[in-house]
Amino acid sequence: MSFLRQRKTTSQIPLYTGLQIQTSSSAVPIQIVYGANKIAPNVIWTGGFSYTTEKTKAGKGGGSISGYDYRCGFALGLCEGPINAVGGVWSGQSITYLWNLGLGLFYGSMPQTPWGYLTASFPGQDLAYGGLAYVATASFDLGSSPSLPSLSFDVHGLLVGTGLINSWDANPALVIQDLLTNPQYGVGFPAASIDSTTLLGGSGGSSYQAYCTAAHLALSPVLANQEAASSILSRWLQLTNTAAVWSGGKLKFITYGDAPLTQSGVSFIPNVTPIYDLADDDFVISDDADPVEVVRSDPFTAKNWVTLETLDRNNWYDATPVQVWDQNAIELYGLHMDSSITAHEICEPSIGRISAQLLLQRSLYVRNTYQFKLGFEYCLLEPMDLVAISDVGLGMNKFPVRIVSIEEDGSGILSLTAEDFTGGAATAAAYPVQAGSNTALDHGVSPSPVNQVIIFEPPPDLTNGVAEVWIAISGGLAPIYKLADGTTGES
Known part of the structure; x- marks a missing residue:
């Protein structure tokens, strides 16, 4: 045996002494959530990191360390408050709820009471975070990895349910008013410079608020990145068939709606008199x-196929394309598809279809x-x-x-x-x-029987002389077995 032979070593699992953070930044803006939508959090505090060792079964030489189980306390910032609730929680690929993860919810009121655990265990770090909705836990089981799992939250935020169409979405008129005039996070637009008659109004009028409800239009936008308010406003108005007009020192909101509508007990009566x-x-x-x-304009240039990329709340907020088209225009002038429009403010396919249909009709008939x-x-x-x-x-x-x-x-x-x-x-x-639906696959079910796959070259008579390779596959019969009573059955 050579004395130069490399000595065998026993691999050890690395021991971490702190939480491995991947999603924490002091430079990102606080998100604003209207209605109900899915968002990712930002870590705002961590502490109380600990671990316990896991040992193999003891033998003659005693047990050896096989791994570690990590725990940590943390607080995750969500968005501007006060929010209404948090629905489902995405932890990796599974959906659960706050109580199953041991997370407490702070709604983001102003003022807000500091987290009692921080006050008792980490005095001086117990910030109140007034106006910020967040979740927190004193001891979260991280398992064998010292990193936080990928978490996302279904946040029921500001103005939730005000769209009157369902229990989640918000009325766009109220969203715009709040974004423009809110003293805490708004853009500082003077409330006196908004024509409230055209923006807000109940049933039986021609206001933007009445139109959105009667036309089945509601939004759940998330403002997570820095963006010009004019750009945000233009996108929301485009999706809801409305234009903003500055006239006489007032910002007015005039809808393109041209027919009486009624929805959820609210009626919209347009003014169509020249x-x-x-x-x-x-x-x-x-x-x-x-x-x-x-x-x-040339009718051959009109877009006759419109696609909106919306979110589907009933399908875990997955991105879902909503497509509408005019078959008559396609047959007359050919297919002319418009560029896909990202509309993640829309979380219901039925709302997305109405918005897309309005965009299509405007493209075809207003030329x-x-x-x-x-x-x-x-x-x-x-x-x-x-x-x-x-x-x-x-x-x-x-x-x-x-x-x-x-x-x-x-x-x-x-x-x-x-x-x-x-x-x-x-x-x-x-x-x-x-x-939409999202049914999880049951990987524990035994596959159905199939016959042996046959790969062959067909004769030239079947392929008009073109060299091809064909594959034949078919379902098979389950094997026959004999039961205890003498009868037979299929497995």
Whole structure:
């Protein structure tokens, strides 16, 4: 035996003296959750790390260490509070609940009482975290790994259930009002500068709030990253078929809805009466220009297939594409698919289908624009107003259009751009949508019997002379066995 032979060593499991943290940062913004949605937490405190040894069965030489069992206390920040509740908890690939994990919930009230465990065991570290919803535990069983498992939480946050469509989603009008004006986390927009008549209102009006409820539109957005408020607002309004207009020192919210709707006891009655009937005598004509110039878009460029990537609350908040299309337009002009729109604010497929249908109908039926000029006496007109146009040369007699922009030159002449107003195009028919399901596979079930797979080259007569390889597979019969009473059966 060579004295240079390497000595055998016994592998030891490394001993950790602290929690291995993977998701903690002091630079990330505190999330804002409206309605109910799934979010990932951020570690805000850890302490009380401990371990116990696990030994093999003792022999002549005594037992040896085979592993360690780790435990630790921690607090995980969720989002702005106060929240309503926490539903399911995703721990790795399984779903459980707070009490099964030994987690306590702090709702994020203002003010908020500090965690009693920190006050007693770690004085000086017992921050109240006022306004922050978080979960905490004094001793969490980490198992053989000193790292936290991957945890996500179904948070029922701000304005949950205010959409009146279900128990979770929030009304977009209330969400926008809170985001713009909340003194703690809002963008600081003056409440006095919001036209509350167009934003908020009960049944029987034309407000944005009434429209969203009656049209079956509700959102559960999560604001987890830094983003311009104008970008957030534009996305939410696009998904809910509405436009924001700044006029007269007020921010107004005007929906494209063009038909009466009723849902959850709330009625929406749109204002579809043109404000003015404009004829040739009303237009300001310069040089040899036509009173009304029409720009017609090519129907071959209109998108006739729209896809929204939504979340499905009934399927563990998995990303779910919602697709709508117009078969008649596809057959006439070919398939023209729009780029997929990420809409994780929508957590119900039925809501996603209505939103996608409204986007599709607007793409197909609002394609023409109209440009004309008016005198300063029409200065009270605003974008989203309806006017009727009569132009003999174009064969238009009280043709309704919707104003989309107004510009004023130095002499007070107003240059207006309008779009088609086609009654019914801004209203989506309600169709039932099958909810997704996520049934776990039972890997303990014995597989069904199959016959032996046959791989062969078919004769040229069957493949028109093309060299191919075919595979044949079929289900087999279960083996026959004899029972104790003499009868037979299949296993």
